[in-house]
């Protein structure tokens with residue numbers, strides 16, 4: 001299967017970055033796009049995120065070999081329904097949603113004639129919207145693809161080649177396992193950041209001014225994550241409920257152990273954990289799991 005024409009539905013951070021990355025890395029491909037928000041369409045056209053911004057979903061997906069849905073997880077079903085009547089049977093329809101099980105179900109139900117191959121580029125920032133995208137976002141990052149067992153291998157290979165063309169490394173995974181792994185590595189960390197920033201701003205004894213003034217190191221990193229797109233993250237937690245609750249249960253137990261160690265003055269328990277987690281951080285950096293942000297991965301970061 002050859003991909004020549006790619007339609008991007010949703011022209012925010014991820015959709016826009018795909019459009020820019022295609023132009024930079026796969027210049028023989030044609031890109032079209034559509035977004036439900038007229039202001040976003042105008043901004044996407046002004047920035048040249050895709051070759052042509054359609055006025056309707058039908059304009060964007062007509063003759064596409066690959067359609068990528070780049071909308072919040074909770075809007076995937078609506079986006080799929082909007083294109084269903086306008087794609088040629090056998091078109092590959094993929095997505096970039098941060099959770100996969102609910103998206104697999106929604107796309108499968110809405111697009112029975114398409115070849116549905118859900119995917120998740122594990123790359124992003126706290127920013128969103130059509131101004132936030134950049135062409136190097138996917139370089140040296142993973143893209144996890146979660147095809148059904150009966151998906152034609154030629155279509156999976158074509159989608160994988162597309163992502164490799166944008167600079168990513170592709171891994172195939174079962175959707176349920178994806179949701180558990182990402183609950184640990186992405187969803188719960190975001191929940192923790194949202195919680196601590198909310199808690200800090202609610203403390204009566206510490207003023208908001210002091211929180212801002214003294215947020216130099218660790219807390220500042222949490223505020224970056226806690227500035228992430230509220231719509232996107234609301235949808236992630238609602239759609240990946242089971243895996244998030246399972247991991248949150250384990251996390252809460254571990255937090256209680258630390259609470260007890262602090263209360264009991266048990267320095268060994270604290271030191272052992274902190275020593276172990278420092279090793280994990282160093283191995284992530286040493287394995288070169290770098291990203292496009294210029295300061296990511298600096299040993300002092």
Ligand SMILES: NC(=O)c1ccc[n+]([C@@H]2O[C@H](COP(=O)([O-])OP(=O)(O)OC[C@H]3O[C@@H](n4cnc5c(N)ncnc54)[C@H](O)[C@@H]3O)[C@@H](O)[C@H]2O)c1
Nearest residue numbers: 010012013014036037071072073075097098124125128129
């Ligand atoms: N932001 C990240 O770090 C990141 C990383 C990887 C994957 N993702 C996933 O990518 C997807 C998009 O996230 P984003 O960060 O690009 O968000 P974004 O807010 O920057 O862009 C989403 C766009 O989708 C549009 N949209 C919403 N509903 C629509 C619909 N029904 N039809 C057409 N357009 C619609 C919005 O107007 C918006 O422009 C989400 O599913 C998210 O889980 C995000």
Ligand SMILES: O=C(O)C(=O)C[C@]1(C(=O)O)C=C[C@@H](O)C=C1
Nearest residue numbers: 098121122123124125126185186
């Ligand atoms: O780097 C960030 O700002 C991100 O939050 C990116 C991040 C992540 O948690 O790693 C966020 C959500 C995605 O689905 C994939 C990537």
